Amino acid sequence: MSERRGPPHWRQRISTTLALIRANPTGRVALKVIIGVLGALVVSVGIVLIPLPGPGWLLVIAGLGIWAVEFHWAKRLLGFTRRHVHGWTAWVKRQSLAVRVVIGSVGIVFVGTVALLSVKYSLGIDVIAQVLRYLATN
Structure with missing residues (x-):
C-alpha cells in the first residue's frame, strides 16, 4: 500500500475551489462577505454560550477558524491561540x-x-x- 504525500484529497479540492472563486473579482468579494458573516455568526453564538456550560470557547475558536480562511489577522490570532492552548496543555501534562x-x-x-x-x-x-x-x- 503506498503512502500519500501532501494534503488530503478533500483539503486540496477545497483549496482549488477557493482559488477559482478568488480568481473572479465578484467571487472574491462575495467570498469575503460570506466568510465574514458566517464567522461572525459562529463567534457571536460562541460568545453568548461562554458563560454557560458547553462549547462556548470551542465555537469562538471555530468561528475564528472560519474567518482565517479569508482574513490574515484571524489566521494570526488563531495561530496565537493554538500555540497558547498547546503550551498550556503541555505544561499541565508535565x-x-x-x-x-x-x-x-x-x-x-x-x-x-x-x-x-x-x-x-x-x-x-x-x-x-x-x-x-x-x-x-x-
Whole structure:
C-alpha cells in the first residue's frame, strides 16, 4: 500500500475551489462577505454560550477558524491561540498528579460557579437556595 504525500484529497479540492472563486473579482468579494458573516455568526453564538456550560470557547475558536480562511489577522490570532492552548496543555501534562487534580478541581469549581450564576441571573432560579430549602424540609 503506498503512502500519500501532501494534503488530503478533500483539503486540496477545497483549496482549488477557493482559488477559482478568488480568481473572479465578484467571487472574491462575495467570498469575503460570506466568510465574514458566517464567522461572525459562529463567534457571536460562541460568545453568548461562554458563560454557560458547553462549547462556548470551542465555537469562538471555530468561528475564528472560519474567518482565517479569508482574513490574515484571524489566521494570526488563531495561530496565537493554538500555540497558547498547546503550551498550556503541555505544561499541565508535565505536572504531577496532585497539581493536575488541583487544576482540574479549580476548573470544575469555576465551571460550576459560572453555571450556577448563569441560571440565577438568566432564569431567575437560585439553585443553591432551592437546594438548601429542600434539605431543610427533609
